[in-house]
Amino acid sequence: MIKSRLKICDLTLRDGHQSLFATRMRTSDMEPIAPEMNKAGFYSMEVWGGATFDVTTRFLNEDPWDRPRILKKLMPDTPLQMLLRGQNLVGYRNYADDVVAAFVQHSADVGIDVFRVFDAVNDERNFEAGLKAIKKAKKHAQLAISYSLTEPRLGGPLYNIEYFVNKATILQKMGADSICIKDMAGLMAPEDAYDLIKALKKVIKVPICLHSHYTSGMGSMTLLKAVEAGVDIVDTALAPFALRSSHPAIEPLVVALQGTKWDTGLDLNLLFKLGEYFEKIAPKYRDFMDNTRMSVIDTGVLIHQIPGGMISNLVSQLREAGALDRINEVYEELPRVRKELGNPPLVTPTSQIVGIQAVQNVLFGRYKMISGQVKDYVYGLYGKPPAPIDPDVQKIVLKGYERGETPITGRAADALEPEMAKAEEATRGIARDIGDVLTYALYPTTGLAFLKAKYGQAPPPPSVEKAKTLEDIKREDEMMAKVKTGKVKDLVSEKKFKVRSFKVYMEDQVYSVGVEEVDGHMLPTSVTNVTSVSAQMVSVQPAKHEIAPGDEQIPAPMPGVIIRYDVKVGDTVKAGDSIVVLEAMKMDNTIPAPAGGKVKALCFKAGDHVNRNDLLAIISP
Numbered sequence: 001m002i003k004s005r006l007k008i009c010d011l012t013l014r015d016g017h018q019s020l021f022a023t024r025m026r027t028s029d030m031e032p033i034a035p036e037m038n039k040a041g042f043y044s045m046e047v048w049g050g051a052t053f054d055v056t057t058r059f060l061n062e063d064p065w066d067r068p069r070i071l072k073k074l075m076p077d078t079p080l081q082m083l084l085r086g087q088n089l090v091g092y093r094n095y096a097d098d099v100v101a102a103f104v105q106h107s108a109d110v111g112i113d114v115f116r117v118f119d120a121v122n123d124e125r126n127f128e129a130g131l132k133a134i135k136k137a138k139k140h141a142q143l144a145i146s147y148s149l150t151e152p153r154l155g156g157p158l159y160n161i162e163y164f165v166n167k168a169t170i171l172q173k174m175g176a177d178s179i180c181i182k183d184m185a186g187l188m189a190p191e192d193a194y195d196l197i198k199a200l201k202k203v204i205k206v207p208i209c210l211h212s213h214y215t216s217g218m219g220s221m222t223l224l225k226a227v228e229a230g231v232d233i234v235d236t237a238l239a240p241f242a243l244r245s246s247h248p249a250i251e252p253l254v255v256a257l258q259g260t261k262w263d264t265g266l267d268l269n270l271l272f273k274l275g276e277y278f279e280k281i282a283p284k285y286r287d288f289m290d291n292t293r294m295s296v297i298d299t300g301v302l303i304h305q306i307p308g309g310m311i312s313n314l315v316s317q318l319r320e321a322g323a324l325d326r327i328n329e330v331y332e333e334l335p336r337v338r339k340e341l342g343n344p345p346l347v348t349p350t351s352q353i354v355g356i357q358a359v360q361n362v363l364f365g366r367y368k369m370i371s372g373q374v375k376d377y378v379y380g381l382y383g384k385p386p387a388p389i390d391p392d393v394q395k396i397v398l399k400g401y402e403r404g405e406t407p408i409t410g411r412a413a414d415a416l417e418p419e420m421a422k423a424e425e426a427t428r429g430i431a432r433d434i435g436d437v438l439t440y441a442l443y444p445t446t447g448l449a450f451l452k453a454k455y456g457q458a459p460p461p462p463s464v465e466k467a468k469t470l471e472d473i474k475r476e477d478e479m480m481a482k483v484k485t486g487k488v489k490d491l492v493s494e495k496k497f498k499v500r501s502f503k504v505y506m507e508d509q510v511y512s513v514g515v516e517e518v519d520g521h522m523l524p525t526s527v528t529n530v531t532s533v534s535a536q537m538v539s540v541q542p543a544k545h546e547i548a549p550g551d552e553q554i555p556a557p558m559p560g561v562i563i564r565y566d567v568k569v570g571d572t573v574k575a576g577d578s579i580v581v582l583e584a585m586k587m588d589n590t591i592p593a594p595a596g597g598k599v600k601a602l603c604f605k606a607g608d609h610v611n612r613n614d615l616l617a618i619i620s621p
């Protein structure tokens, strides 16, 4: 490896494409360039973790464990790095310690050398199980601190220099091989980076890495100031997969530092060649890019510190609920909810937990509807938030909570039963190795569907997307050129072309794509978003129910899937008792009885899809 003063962790193959086009890059597009990237002399390359696990099984029909295995063979000289969400691993909830141990060991076995571990609430106890397993596997443990702010700049009562120095000291004492400051929303200002890294370097002996997204436009300036303050490692991506909501590009940094004591020693010509490759294949993924704005930076983040990805989630949730006009109320509610919930950093999964509660507070009244995840969070299952939770909110949220109304204060994962034996049992006859069992343990629904397809027991699930080739892109471009010149009309009028339409699933959206067959080639001719239409198509038609005067009707507040009814017909209920649990906005939502009485009818059953305002239950006085 080239000896260099400033070490570079390259993110192109993980955070780069995760940030820019929803993690859709396929392993087959990494293989041709991997041997060349291996020669670059990167300190490490992040290639796995984060959303890659979920996306490969759900959308790409790729075995998630194959990617590090393949890349390890092609890049034997470069340490491979993964992002691990602490006790959440690569999922969205805390897993039991035995799952964490098995996951880390298997990741090490398939080729991961450096584990970057972070926790959404910076509770160091959520690192314990992962750290133990990383040490056991004799791999590098890079423990990360989620960077967050409550003020426009570093400082204030919570997220100040002391907070981060204190956290880093704890992590170093625990045995971190290096420390990372993880600025996932690009909030870190250059001068704050300088002060923070200076302060950290005074007390931290292990190498320090800075991960700062480009989102707000400050990224490159921030890295430069961190370098001047003595940071050891910085995270970058090759230019085609850099900037926007990704990371600073490596190429200008190499030149900026040339001849200084921080010279990276990287070969600019080789980096240029690598970039050309990614430029060539990038059009395959252009459908997943956000090209709706001229600006490649999100200046809104500078004003309200809310990451763009989170805003687009809020917008889509409000749209689903038919209340897009209330977005400004949600913006006002969001910091209030965040403060009441102990000001957690906004990163998966806390960004969803806080964001969705803010939406529900606006739509249904403050804490009138509370998701299962918010209850778990307030109970302490995600760990200890950076600041105390508002005691009044805690009381409201935990009222009637099945685990108890007094929150736990111990390590969150101590409350969880071992899970591996059950996962092995559930995958008997399908799973052929521990990797398969873990795929199921992390994602019981989509993971199992993937495994069944992998072993030919079922066709690939409908969520799987067809890979686009550069040929497809060329045809699309030719088609578009024809549309622009008006020639396409003649094409369509000829009867020999068969028009068909396909449903395409992206995230939680459904598109209808019209396709024509021309000389054996498929040409897309139209794209329509049909999400709401298809939701109506799959929803079960509710049976007709007699409504008597005085009957309380419980409608679905938003579209979703019935998880379970908590009552039976004939049960007597009090106002506020849970009647039905509805999965919507990726959260489990308890719908309470609006008034006491007798359950007269339950209009659906578990697993049914419902539309907004569908009648879920009737309670008679």
Ligand SMILES: [Mn+2]
Residues within 6 Å of the ligand: 015, 184, 211, 213
């Ligand atoms: Mn990141």
